[in-house]
Amino acid sequence: MKNSNHELDLALLSDATALAHLFDDRQSQHGAVNPPVVHASLFAYPDYETWKANVTGEKRRAFTYHRSGNPTVKLLEQKIAHLEHAPDCIASSSGMSAISMVLFGLLEAGDHVLCVKTVYGPVRAMFASIFSKFGVEITYFDSEQSTDLSPLLRDNTKLIYLESPSTGVFEIQDLRAVAKLARERNIWTAIDNTWATPLYQKPLDLGIDISIHSGTKYIAGHSDLMLGLVAGTEDAMKLVRRVYSQLGASLAPDDAYLALRGLRTLPLRLKRHEASALEIAQWLEAHPMVTEVMHPGLHSFEGHQLHRSQCSGDSGLFSFSLQARSEAARAAFVNSLAFFSLGYSWGGYESLLSPLAFSYYGNDELRQDLGLSDHMFRVSIGLEEPADLIADLERALDAYKQTD
């Protein structure tokens, strides 16, 4: 803000204005409108007494060692905490490191976790390869079951892990119902909120304890950095903070600076991603070669009403299925696209496509259980002109139809 004399009701401040001003202390940085990038592995103490006061807790220093905190990273954490309506947030070096911090912070040997089955694949892999080794049991559930998970609860259920909307086949879980049940039973709840971003879905307002982001996606927005974010209630964050420095996944200050830069245009970019993706999803829905479009913002989408009751807008990632044809036809479709790069990530300025034929490749049983087929594709709609993207898809669908 211009200076610190302005007393504002933060609850009334719109997210876009908060992102442009809140927590920026410009006069303390020579009036510079952008925050300094603080490159420092350590923050030196002026004398013996200050060191002692920090260690004994008599007077804690804000920063001591980068792995447990840095001023540039802190500014990013403050802004995300504000957007998530959370008292605290931790930024880390990737979405997966943020997820690891939550799981290592909350779980102990012998615990049971309920996890939505359409969760981001590497989380499933982490449960199988790391947490099962420590005696943590996992039960996967269908999004439809989220309205009442009580039949799946056990005495040792410690955490319910959600991803809504999920980011392959876009299923919606009932956040209010899960939060209510979990609070009654003293069970933690965490959600991967990457798709909706902290602008469109505020899980803590619905009773969820922890909201996690791969900030690599829309928050960074330019496909040039990795970032994880965890925002949560005071009690939950106490447990996550305990392990955060030990896991050593701190965010570099340059990446925090770039993420802060991305954040400033997030409200604008999201509106464009949202409008373009919806227009393209509707166009695809009407195309004769398309059998299904999985976009939570479409009225035809199962779960649309539940989604709208807990998420105020839509981002630009969705999937669709084509009429079954040969692999050569699928290759012709993909290779005919000029503006859709082929890649895993999403949420950047550029459009991307991923063939879902290769998700959980070779594990047909799981692919069937998750509703994945060889004719499904996921697209991340970028900031290009939607008419150009539609023309590109139209050319590629013609190639698909003409290839045997």
Ligand SMILES: Cc1ncc(COP(=O)(O)O)c(C=O)c1O
């Ligand atoms: C839904 C979702 N959650 C988490 C992650 C992990 O984030 P990162 O790649 O930043 O580690 C991803 C990455 O693609 C994702 O799509």
